[in-house]
Amino acid sequence: xxxxxxxxxxxxxxxxxxxxxxxxxxxxxxxxxxxxxxxxxxxxxxxxxxxxxxxxxxxxxxxxxxxxxxxxxxxxxxxxxxxxxxxxxxxxxxxxxxxxxxxxxxxxxxxxxxxxxxxxxxxxxxxxxxxxxxxxxxxxxxxxxxxxxxxxxxxxxxxxxxxxxxxxxxxxxxxxxxxxxxxxxxxxxxxxxxxxxxxxxxxxxxxxxxxxxxxxxxxxxxxxxxxxxxxxxxxxxxxxxxxxxxxxxxxxxxxxxxxxxxxxxxxxxxxxxxxxxxxxxxxxxxxxxxxxxxxxxxxxxxxxxxxxxxxxxxxxxxxxxxxxxxxxxxxxxxxxxxxxxxxxxxxxxxxxxxxxxxxxxxxxxxxxxxxxxxxxxxxxxxxxxxxxxxxxxxxxxxxxxxxxxxxxxxxxxxxxxxxxxxxxxxxxxxxxxxxxxxxxxxxxxxxxxxxxxxxxxxxxxxxxxxxxxxxxxxxxxxxxxxxxxxxxxxxxxxxxxxxxxxxxxxxxxxxxxxxxxxxxxxxxxxxxxxxxxxxxxxxxxxxxxxxxxxxxx
Amino acid sequence: xxxxxxxxxxxxxxxxxxxxxxxxxxxxxxxxxxxxxxxxxxxxxxxxxxxxxxxxxxxxxxxxxxxxxxxxxxxxxxxxxxxxxxxxxxxxxxxxxxxxxxxxxxxxxxxxxxxxxxxxxxxxxxxxxxxxxxxxxxxxxxxxxxxxxxxxxxxxxxxxxxxxxxxxxxxxxxxxxxxxxxxxxxxxxxxxxxxxxxxxxxxxxxxxxxxxxxxxxxxxxxxxxxxxxxxxxxxxxxxxxxxxxxxxxx
Numbered sequence: 001x002x003x004x005x006x007x008x009x010x011x012x013x014x015x016x017x018x019x020x021x022x023x024x025x026x027x028x029x030x031x032x033x034x035x036x037x038x039x040x041x042x043x044x045x046x047x048x049x050x051x052x053x054x055x056x057x058x059x060x061x062x063x064x065x066x067x068x069x070x071x072x073x074x075x076x077x078x079x080x081x082x083x084x085x086x087x088x089x090x091x092x093x094x095x096x097x098x099x100x101x102x103x104x105x106x107x108x109x110x111x112x113x114x115x116x117x118x119x120x121x122x123x124x125x126x127x128x129x130x131x132x133x134x135x136x137x138x139x140x141x142x143x144x145x146x147x148x149x150x151x152x153x154x155x156x157x158x159x160x161x162x163x164x165x166x167x168x169x170x171x172x173x174x175x176x177x178x179x180x181x182x183x184x185x186x187x188x189x190x191x192x193x194x195x196x197x198x199x200x201x202x203x204x205x206x207x208x209x210x211x212x213x214x215x216x217x218x219x220x221x222x223x224x225x226x227x228x229x230x231x232x233x234x235x236x237x238x239x240x241x242x243x244x245x246x247x248x249x250x251x252x253x254x255x256x257x258x259x260x261x262x263x264x265x266x267x268x269x270x271x272x273x274x275x276x277x278x279x280x281x282x283x284x285x286x287x288x289x290x291x292x293x294x295x296x297x298x299x300x301x302x303x304x305x306x307x308x309x310x311x312x313x314x315x316x317x318x319x320x321x322x323x324x325x326x327x328x329x330x331x332x333x334x335x336x337x338x339x340x341x342x343x344x345x346x347x348x349x350x351x352x353x354x355x356x357x358x359x360x361x362x363x364x365x366x367x368x369x370x371x372x373x374x375x376x377x378x379x380x381x382x383x384x385x386x387x388x389x390x391x392x393x394x395x396x397x398x399x400x401x402x403x404x405x406x407x408x409x410x411x412x413x414x415x416x417x418x419x420x421x422x423x424x425x426x427x428x429x430x431x432x433x434x435x436x437x438x439x440x441x442x443x444x445x446x447x448x449x450x451x452x453x454x455x456x457x458x459x460x461x462x463x464x465x466x467x468x469x470x471x472x473x474x475x476x477x478x479x480x481x482x483x484x485x486x487x488x489x490x491x492x493x494x495x496x497x498x499x500x501x502x503x504x505x506x507x508x509x510x511x512x513x514x515x516x517x518x519x520x521x522x523x524x525x526x527x528x529x530x531x532x533x534x535x536x537x538x539x540x541x542x543x544x545x546x547x548x549x550x551x552x553x
Numbered sequence: 554x555x556x557x558x559x560x561x562x563x564x565x566x567x568x569x570x571x572x573x574x575x576x577x578x579x580x581x582x583x584x585x586x587x588x589x590x591x592x593x594x595x596x597x598x599x600x601x602x603x604x605x606x607x608x609x610x611x612x613x614x615x616x617x618x619x620x621x622x623x624x625x626x627x628x629x630x631x632x633x634x635x636x637x638x639x640x641x642x643x644x645x646x647x648x649x650x651x652x653x654x655x656x657x658x659x660x661x662x663x664x665x666x667x668x669x670x671x672x673x674x675x676x677x678x679x680x681x682x683x684x685x686x687x688x689x690x691x692x693x694x695x696x697x698x699x700x701x702x703x704x705x706x707x708x709x710x711x712x713x714x715x716x717x718x719x720x721x722x723x724x725x726x727x728x729x730x731x732x733x734x735x736x737x738x739x740x741x742x743x744x745x746x747x748x749x750x751x752x753x754x755x756x757x758x759x760x761x762x763x764x765x766x767x768x769x770x771x772x773x774x775x776x777x778x779x780x781x782x783x784x785x786x787x788x789x790x791x792x793x794x795x796x797x798x799x800x801x802x803x
Contacts (some may be wrong), residue, residue, distance in 0.1 A: 114579035117589045183596050191589040192579075217596060221604035229611075229739060237697030238735035239609055245696070246619060246729040255607050528581065 004282070004353050007424065011077045013501035015422040019519040035522055040105035041420070044127075047093055047101060048489070050133055054088035055485060056126030059080050062444075062478040065471045070461035078461035079146035080162065083226040084136075086149030090131050091171050094401055095178055095263060098270035099185070100129070102412045103209045105187060105420060109513040109520060110203050112194025112529045117187040118180075125180035131173025138382045139163035139170060148459065150260070153241040153252040157233040165234055166228045177229075178266070182216025185209050192514075196531035203511055203535055205295050208273025211297035215262040215269075215304060223259035225447050226252065253315060257308035267401060268368075268388050269297055271408030272339055275361050277411075278415050279343045281509040282358040283350025286536040289342040296335035296342075303332045315383045317504075322381045329379035336372050340365060355507075356427060359434035360411030367403025367441065371396060374449065389459075392452025398445045410437070410488060417492065422518045423499030426491050433491075437484030443477025510541050575771040587773060594632045594777040598784050601747075605788055608740050612795060614733050622729035624800040625707050625722055626737075629694065630686055634722070635797040638681050645674035646786040653779040654774065656772040664767060664775075668759045671782065675752050682745055696735045704728050740792055754778055 020037045030038055044091065060081050062073040104122065108115050116122050138146055145167045147156040147514050156164050189202070189210050189382060230252070232238045239245025241252040280287045287293055309317055309325040317325075343365060352358070374396045377383045387393060447470040452458075456467045463471070502513070505514040513520075533540040573583060598781040616623050652667030689695050693703035707727035722730075758778060761767065767775055 116579075118593060119577075119579070121593075127692070179600055183593060183600070186596060187589055187593045191585060191592060217600050218603050221600045222607045225604050225607035225743070228743070229607075230738060232735075235696075236699055237730045238739060239696055240615075240735050240739065245677040245735070246615075246622075247735070248614070252610060253612060255610070258607075 002353055003355065003356065003428070004351075004508055005424075005498055006283070006503075006508055007506055008503040010500055013503060015501060015519070016157065016517045016521075018521065019422070019517065020522045021519055023522045027117060032123070034107050034115065034123060036104050036116045036119065036122060036524075037420075037520060039119075039122050040101050042126055043096065043100040043129070046133065047097055050088050050092040050469060051485075052489075053095075053137075054085055054093055055482065057085035059482060062475040064355050064461055066475045067465070068463050068465050068468050073461065075461045076146060079148075079459070080140075080144035082459060083145050083148050084140050086137060087145070087167060087171070089401075090149055090263070090267075091174050092129070094405055094552060096129060096181065097176075097267070097405065098274060099209060099212060099266075100125075100177075100181055102274065102409075102416060103185065103205075103270055104181070105342060106416065106513055107188060107206055107209060108192065109516065109524050110195050110206050110511055111189060111192060112512055112525065112531060113188065113192035114523050114525065114528075116184045117192055120193060121180050122184055125177040125184070128173050128177035128180070132170045132172075135166055135170035139166040140349060143167075150256065151227070151230060151252075153230065153233075154243065154248040156178070156187040156230055157241055159301070165231050168231050170316040172224050172227045175224050178216050179220045182213035182220070182408040186217060189213075194529050194531055200294070201419050201531060201535045202290065202294075203273075204276035204287055204290065204297070205270075205273035208269045208276070208296040208297045211301035212266050212269040213389070214298075214301050215266045215287045218305070219259040219262040222255055223263075226255040226259070229255075250312070250315060250317065253312050257311045258305075261308040261311065262301075264397070264400070265300050265403050268408075269300060271364070271405045271412075271546060272297065274408045274412035274415070275343060275364050276339075277509075277511065278357045278361040278411050279346050280536050281415070281507050282361075283347050283352045284538055285346055286534075286538070287342065288345035288348070288536065291339070292338050293342050295337040300332060301333040303328065303335065307332055307379075307510060310379055313381050314388055322422070326381045327378055330376065333372065333376060333379075340369055340372075354431070356425070356430040357411045357415035357436050359431055360407045360414065360437075363434065363438045363441075364404055364407040364411065367407060367438075371399030371401075371404055374399065376472065387452060389457055390452035391448040391456045391458055394458050395445045395448035398448070403441055403445070407437070409515050410434070412548045413488070413492070415507070416513075417495070418502030419513055419518045419520070421496055421499070422502055423495050424506060425488075425495045425499060429491050430488065433484055433487035436480060436487065439478030440477050440482070440484045444474050444481050445477070447471070447473040447477070508541060508545075510536050510538060573769070573771065575769070582705050590773045591780075592779065594780050598780060601784060605740075605743065608736065608743065609791070609795075612736050612740070615729075615736065619726065619729040619732060620800075621722055622707070622726050623733050624737055625727070626694075626730040626733035627796065627800040628798050629692065629706075630737075631688060632797055632801075634681050634685050638678050639793050641674050641678045641681070642786050642789050645671045645678070646783050649779050649782045653772070653775055656767045656775040659768050659770070661762070661765065661768055664762050665759065668755060668762055672752065672755050674754065675748055676802060679745060679748055679752075682741065689738075694730075695733045695736065702731050702734070704730050723776065737796055740796070744785065744788055744792060747788070751778075751782055751785055754781075 020035055023035075025035075025470050030042065033039060033042075060072070061078070063069065064078055064081075066072075070078060094354055104116070145160070145162045145164055147160050147162070147164060151168065153163065154430070189206060193202075226261065227239050229238070233241055235459070239247045241247045241249050243249060244245075298488060307329045309321055310329045313322050313326075314453040345455060378387055378393060378396060414425055414430060417423075451467050451474075456463050502518050504517055507514065510533070515529075516525060576586055580589065648667045648670035652664055652671060655661075655663035655667055656714050690700065692706065693701050696702045704724075704727040705720045707730055708724050710721045721727075755778070758766075758775065759790075
């Protein structure tokens with residue numbers, strides 16, 4: 001199989017002596033760092049930790065659903081398990097996954113800056129994330145919470161006697177971590193670009209993060225105040241959402257989904273940014289319709305704010321609202337489709353190679369498309385009434401979030417691993433992991449579309465016997481998926497010591513990050529670059545190399 | 554910056570020859586640093602608008618639903634104290650603006666006195682607010698079971714709550730005053746919390762100013778705090794008419 005990987009001669013190659021990892025030593029130099037690359041690594045470790053906790057909870061859910069009776073755990077325990085799975089995966093993994101790790105590491109380098117605009121706030125955001133995470137774990141250990149990650153009132157305010165307050169405050173704190181990340185990105189992208197780095201020379205990864213940051217900055221504060229009101233309702237008993245006092249529980253849902261719908265775009269947009277970079281690199285072509293892809297990110301961010309009520313079609317909102325929100329929901333499909341089509345056209349007549357990041361990216365394109373199209377079923381108010389609150393919706397958002405976002409995250413981690421660590425991951429086994437993940441994923445979640453279509457409701461520990469076959473498929477798939485996630489964990493750690501030396505630009509990619517050493521210097525660039533070449537300009541890269549060869553020769 | 558090989562740790566403020574000591578390593582020029590910092594602050598204030606926006610939305614909806622209850626409950630607020638507080642807060646914005654100007658023009662004494670003035674006025678605001686809360690406590694107008702919220706006063710014509718002269722409410726509408734007071738405490742409480750955070754920051758700034766700080770032209774913190782203080786002021790400028798004035802008619 002052809003490959004574009006070009007590594008330096010392994011017998012002579014060395015990891016650069018001076019880089020951001022070796023620059024300073026000691027635990028404190030990490031815990032008090034302002035370096036965006038080190039903070040990205042800190043985030044990567046902590047996010048992976050929470051991912052595996054959330055994953056273990058998912059494993060428990062699938063085990064329980066292996067049989068129709070609730071035999072592994074009682075129903076109230078099951079409620080707590082799926083709630084903690086949702087809370088951890090949404091707020092502690094998906095929202096910060098790509099932005100806080102890859103985005104943090106790459107955005108300053110991609111735009112030719114030495115750091116994010118506010119390094120201390122960046123570090124603060126990591127600590128807030130940790131505090132939020134610790135509070136969530138604390139709530140879990142001391143009895144858990146059983147409202148579902150949506151904290152639906154009046155369940156969360158009146159009827160649940162679990163740790164709603166601690167979990168709510170944990171998300172409040174973690175929310176500020178997200179706000180600060182988004183704020184940092186927007187300011188950095190506006191003010192820190194290198195000379196010559198105009199808006200339309202920005203990599204699409206940066207555009208996607210810009211759009212996601214707008215959502216973080218404008219959406220998250222609304223979630224924050226909503227959770228404050230829930231906490232006040234539980235503690236002193238104010239009556240904003242309490243129907244017995246004249247409050248309206250539906251208002252809670254409006255406010256909650258005003259954040260939590262845009263939040264799914266916070267989760268997916270950075271992943272789309274990763275896919276744009278990967279597809280372009282491994283087909284050796286400029287992304288087709290660069291401007292359209294860039295603006296589609298912004299369009300998703302803007303439309304994303306006006307579709308929230310499609311989560312509430314069966315909750316008693318007015319029919320006219322349903323009509324309008326149904327229409328607006330369909331509109332979001334347009335910019336999403338623009339991206340998918342443009343990636344497909346980027347592949348067209350490209351010189352495609354199938355390294356691991358590209359395999360994950362293909363996985364993303366297929367699974368995200370299925371996830372997106374089934375979203376149209378749910379956006380159409382008629383079918384939604386049948387399908388919502390069934391396993392169909394569970395399958396839908398797992399296709400988008402796990403099939404889409406997690407694939408993109410793994411694609412990005414593999415793609416930039418050589419840049420972050422200076423070493424290659426082992427190619428063959430990682431290709432295997434990508435394929436295993438894809439197969440395991442489909443085994444897990446495709447049956448859930450069917451079982452949801454047949455009417456199996458979500459969030460129950462027990463179900464009628466006729467659904468068992470599909471649930472067994474799903475649980476079996478989950479075990480394959482688990483292997484698919486453990487493999488990268490193992491071989492990536494292995495590669496830290498034994499991986500091949502990657503050199504500056506193993507993929508022969510065009511981005512600024514590939515023109516500097518791996519791992520980068522603490523200051524990224526010894527001199528701030530002046531950007532003259534266009535984005536994804538592979539001819540420019542070829543000329544660079546020819547120039548180098550003649551120079552050396 | 555091409556000659557910079559400084560150890561690039563954030564907060565590591567090292568003089569780079571031609572650069573002032575307070576220029577952070579990752580900025581090319583002081584101008585870029587100032588623009589960036591001020592842009593960041595404006596963006597933060599935008600998130601604050603969204604934060605209060607959720608409360609204003611709730612207010613808007615419930616005011617439409619329970620208009621008579623909002624009118625009646627609004628009448629029980631202490632208009633005098635609210636008005637005085639509005640003047641106190643606007644005055645504190647003035648002293649804060651003076652403080653920023655003094656820092657810009659390097660008037661050390663002026664800065665210190667402006668900050669002291671802002672601090673005192675902020676404290677007076679919170680004191681008056683405390684008195685208002687206390688009054689609500691005595692009237693059982695704090696929502697929730699712990700504080701024994703009581704809407705009876707809005708039903709009986711002779712009640713304390715109806716001194717403003719408006720008509721008594723039907724019992725079911727009178728019960729909705731609890732929604733009004735829920736919003737009143739959530740909104741003014743969040744505002745007061747912002748004031749308290751502001752006062753803490755003010756104390757730190759005052760300490761630094763009294764030790765000769767902010768006189769080298771690097772006044773980003775003073776400027777940004779000024780923006781924050783004015784923002785908190787503006788939130789009150791919206792809260793005051795919405796909660797105290799808008800339902801008051803003869």
